[in-house]
Amino acid sequence: ELGKRLDRPVVLVGLMGVGKSTVGRRLAKRLGLSFVDSDSAIEDAAGYSPAEMFERFGEKDFRDGERRLVARLVEGDVRIIATGGGAYVDPSTRQLLNERAITVWLDAPVDVLAERTSRRDTRAQLRNGDPKCTLEKLSKERRPSYEKAHIHVKSGEGAHKEVVEAIIEALE
Ligand code: S3P
Numbered sequence: 001e002l003g004k005r006l007d008r009p010v011v012l013v014g015l016m017g018v019g020k021s022t023v024g025r026r027l028a029k030r031l032g033l034s035f036v037d038s039d040s041a042i043e044d045a046a047g048y049s050p051a052e053m054f055e056r057f058g059e060k061d062f063r064d065g066e067r068r069l070v071a072r073l074v075e076g077d078v079r080i081i082a083t084g085g086g087a088y089v090d091p092s093t094r095q096l097l098n099e100r101a102i103t104v105w106l107d108a109p110v111d112v113l114a115e116r117t118s119r120r121d122t123r124a125q126l127r128n129g130d131p132k133c134t135l136e137k138l139s140k141e142r143r144p145s146y147e148k149a150h151i152h153v154k155s156g157e158g159a160h161k162e163v164v165e166a167i168i169e170a171l172e
Helices: 020-031 038-046 050-057 059-075 091-100 110-118 131-146 160-171
Strands: 010-013 035-037 080-082 102-107 151-154
Touching: 010 020, 020 035, 020 080, 020 160, 035 038, 038 050, 038 059, 038 080, 050 059, 059 080, 059 091, 102 160, 110 131, 151 160
Parallel strands: 010 080, 010 102, 035 080, 102 151
Antiparallel strands: none
């Protein structure tokens, strides 16, 4: 069974709205593994959501906390880890994750991300200006980082279920 054969965590990376948390939770269930989301873990540890941390302390403090937390998560049990969209962009985090985990990039067109993120206003970066422009810009900047993930999976308009199956196939 795949879940038992895995010897390292599987870490989902990619832009906000791509479905890392939803896909991660379902993938964990399919494989009989536990699931953790780095944004939620930060909130549990700090008592502030990522958006609140951005606003109160600034992005740098959030990134410092995120870097430490993700490093701790990847040293733990074999499980499915969803990261906040910026975590894998940090070079030292990226290197650590690629060494200690199987990294999976979920990629979707910016239109799809803009639509999905508009349903819930939880992201600090999308509060000012046109969300689609911001996503476009982040997508350009971050693509070279995300391309370094071990596995690339398209997560377009299709159902999350298909994305889960595509990841399982790539992991087999
Ligand atoms: C961020 C993405 C967010 C959250 C924070 C910063 C980013 O996570 O960590 O708002 O820089 O892309 P999601 O990708 O889960 O939305």
